[in-house]
Amino acid sequence: MKLVVAIIKPFKLDEVREALATLGVQGMTVTEVKGFGRQKGQTEIYRGAEYSTNMVPKIKVEVATTDALAGRVVEAIQQAANTGAIGDGKIFVLEVAQAVRIRTGETDDVAL
């Protein structure tokens, strides 16, 4: 099993969700996050007082998937979240040791 963690631009969330849904992905976890990478922060100006914020708001999407599907999940996110500009985000793939569905106690691939 793999955990696919993607940091994406907030406005791309719906497209990523739809792309994953067409692959048959049944669940995801979404978090509003802030961070920075190569994309510069924003500058806010209040009556001439400039404040630069170096943290940029992003969305973190986490999808747990079977090994077989993981490659296509990564590919789908990469295509759906792509704008071609700096700041599109990153995708990380992690190994998952175990998964449990709380309601039934089912484990691993069946629990995803």
Next chain:
Amino acid sequence: MKLSTKIGLGLGALGVSALLASPSFAQAAGPIFNPTPEQQATMVNKGDVAWMSISAAIVLMMSVPALGLFYGGLVRTKNMLSVLMQVFMCVSIIALIWVCYGYSMAFSQGDTPYVGGLSKAFLAGVSPTTFAATFSNNVYLPEYVYIFFQMTFACITPALIVGAFAERVKFTPLMIFLVLWATIVYFPIAHMVWFWQGPDFLKDSTAANGLIWGWGALDFAGGTVVHINAGIAGLMGCLVIGKRTGYGKEPMPPHSLTMTMIGASLLWVGWFGFNAGSNLEANAFMGVPFINTFVATAAAAVSWALVDQIVHGKPSMLGAASGAVAGLVAITPACGFISPMTSIILGLLVSPLCFFFVSTVKNKLGYDDSLDVFGVHCIGGIFGAIMTGVFADPALGGQGWVDYTVFPAGVGAYDMGAQVITQIKAVAVTLVWSGGVSFVLFFLLDKTIGLRPSVEVEHDGLDIAEHGERAYNY
């Protein structure tokens, strides 16, 4: 300069002039000179009373909640209540001292042209059968109505000051300052600029005028009395108290420009009471200050947004709100004297000037006028006061002035150069008097009971430390 008293044309005066054109009629039904209170009682207009009462109520709305929200939105969450409370208590306390002695100091006859006496302290002698003059011969307001209308001006003016040192002042010393400032600065300046005997008495009592009124300065609704007065006091306060801890090093962005927009918008609405209400009558002339207030503000909001667009590439909501307030400030002294088209020019010009002060000058000189009380109110007020002298010229579509030293009052000849010099003199007296007294008061309070909270209190925020509550509990 000869003693000539100038004030915007009341329609009554125009009507009187028209009456004079037909001598037989004027002799038959001329206005009464020096009317008795019994005669004045028959010269009260129900429309005027209704309009002035509504005006007073919406000028109160300019302080609470409008000024509170406009200022409050600009501070950080931890200081929101401190600003709201400073404004709210300022209004409440000043209202009380206004009826105790403020009205008497501002609007009763004194021994000098600088300040009134105490003959009307605790509203002595005031009743529903006493009356206050308007700008038209033989038109009177019930004195109570005049008292509470002027009370709302006294309430909002000291409240304007608190923005200059927001987020770093102790509550109780500030309240003491505001009471002293109202007593030593506001009431005398209001007397000097606005006190006179009224159009039915002036011919025989020119010596009784307030000093600046006697000079013939034009200030329709309080450019000098309210905005320059409060603006320079604010600057003195922020200089004596010093910068906020971390100013220029850590971000101090406004916590809610939504509230700032609501506050600025309510100020705009309330300002019709402030400016058009200052006409004191619901006559046809009242439309002049009303429409001028509307369009000057709109023009100033547009021009600040344009400056934002040019300088920063984006038109900001804070800029539009700041521009609207700058426009309101600038049109305040001018509103009853100039035309709608020159009002637009005034509005278009004031925003770039204030923008320059709040962004460039403030940063260059390094003073921390937190909410730009000096940059917007004092600078905008000075600009408005001086431009009043220019645009009031009938040659530029202005309304000119009325000579009340003759009875009935008539239109006087306009001399733009002399008028501008008179305007500058009025501005200078206000700057020196308010600036000087404010500096001394701040300095003495700072050295005795202290004006500034500890760095720890400032860090934690004034809401918890001074008021024991938070604006927002999530």
